[in-house]
Amino acid sequence: MPEQKFSGLPRGSFRFLTNNARKKQRMNMQDTSVFDANSPQARAIARLFYFDLAISAVIFLTVASLVVYAVIRFRERPGQAKPFQDPGNPRLETLWTVVPALILLTLLVGTAYTMKIVNPPVVHPAPNVIVNAHQWWWEYRYPQSGVVTANELHLPVREKWLLQIESADVIHDFWVPNLAAKVDAIPRNQNYLWLTPSREGIFLGTCAEYCGRQHALMGIRVIVESPEKFAAWTRSQLRVPGKPAGPEAERGAKLFQEQTCMNCHAIAGTQAKSTVGPDLTHVGSRQTLGAGASPNNLEQLTAWIKDPQAIKPGCNMPSLKLTDSQARDIAVYLEALK
Numbered sequence: 001m002p003e004q005k006f007s008g009l010p011r012g013s014f015r016f017l018t019n020n021a022r023k024k025q026r027m028n029m030q031d032t033s034v035f036d037a038n039s040p041q042a043r044a045i046a047r048l049f050y051f052d053l054a055i056s057a058v059i060f061l062t063v064a065s066l067v068v069y070a071v072i073r074f075r076e077r078p079g080q081a082k083p084f085q086d087p088g089n090p091r092l093e094t095l096w097t098v099v100p101a102l103i104l105l106t107l108l109v110g111t112a113y114t115m116k117i118v119n120p121p122v123v124h125p126a127p128n129v130i131v132n133a134h135q136w137w138w139e140y141r142y143p144q145s146g147v148v149t150a151n152e153l154h155l156p157v158r159e160k161w162l163l164q165i166e167s168a169d170v171i172h173d174f175w176v177p178n179l180a181a182k183v184d185a186i187p188r189n190q191n192y193l194w195l196t197p198s199r200e201g202i203f204l205g206t207c208a209e210y211c212g213r214q215h216a217l218m219g220i221r222v223i224v225e226s227p228e229k230f231a232a233w234t235r236s237q238l239r240v241p242g243k244p245a246g247p248e249a250e251r252g253a254k255l256f257q258e259q260t261c262m263n264c265h266a267i268a269g270t271q272a273k274s275t276v277g278p279d280l281t282h283v284g285s286r287q288t289l290g291a292g293a294s295p296n297n298l299e300q301l302t303a304w305i306k307d308p309q310a311i312k313p314g315c316n317m318p319s320l321k322l323t324d325s326q327a328r329d330i331a332v333y334l335e336a337l338k
């Protein structure tokens with residue numbers, strides 16, 4: 001990842017758009033303006049938006065000035081006769097039918113052209129990532145390499161990737177405005193999204209279809225890296241974690257197997273194989289917990305394990321009533337899973 005910028009205002013943005021800059025700083029987020037398009041797909045969408053905006057502006061100015069002109073020029077004056085009642089003017093009527101039709105046609109062509117750039121039809125889908133939305137977190141599977149992770153999507157820069165978007169429960173929506181179009185995640189259905197990030201960095205998105213109580217805390221964090229860094233990340237994610245080091249981690253590993261954690265989570269190389277919750281094999285390598293609900297460090301991880309409901313009320317991980325030291329031991333174990 002490139003040097004991250006945590007202070008000051010991003011290029012070309014306004015303060016009111018970044019008034020939560022301090023929160024972003026805490027959450028280890030990059031300040032990227034929503035106007036900053038960072039892929040050919042996002043740029044095509046932005047171009048279409050400005051094109052449509054320009055056409056709308058011309059129409060608005062024309063109509064508004066004609067209205068103002070008519071109001072002033074033809075206002076009622078004392079002693080004036082009734083104005084001439086025009087029974088109809090075929091030439092004018094043709095004109096104001098044909099011109100709007102041409103304008104609509106232009107908008108249609110622009111939209112169709114953009115759709116073709118943004119999401120060309122997928123004929124033989126061989127997705128690079130399968131995005132599976134859950135209430136309220138994201139699972140990412142990389143079928144070619146076998147990596148499984150959650151909430152933080154790593155992508156190599158300048159490569160055109162195909163994402164397959166689906167859902168495990170209700171309708172969600174995958175949206176990272178800096179990178180691509182919005183795509184619905186629908187149960188028992190596959191949607192596709194092309195994505196070619198044009199620079200390295202962290203890009204944030206969120207679920208964009210109301211999906212229940214923690215919809216607002218269903219963040220997407222896309223980490224775009226150089227091909228070398230991405231390859232290194234892939235290798236590290238495929239590594240099966242070794243034996244826990246130190247007494248705390250050992251106790252934590254044992255607790256993890258004894259408590260109900262196993263019913264919902266997987267950790268490669270252990271008995272834990274469930275996919276109800278996020279895969280925790282490399283949870284220590286993630287920047288945040290609970291799809292952006294909190295930063296990932298030992299304190300926050302301990303707090304999460306002790307009482308996830310306090311951090312993300314209503315989420316599908318119950319509070320398991322562990323003691324402080326049990327939660328801490330598990331956290332030490334998990335935090336070491338890089």
Ligand SMILES: [Cu+2]
Nearest residue numbers: 207209211215
């Ligand atoms: Cu949602």
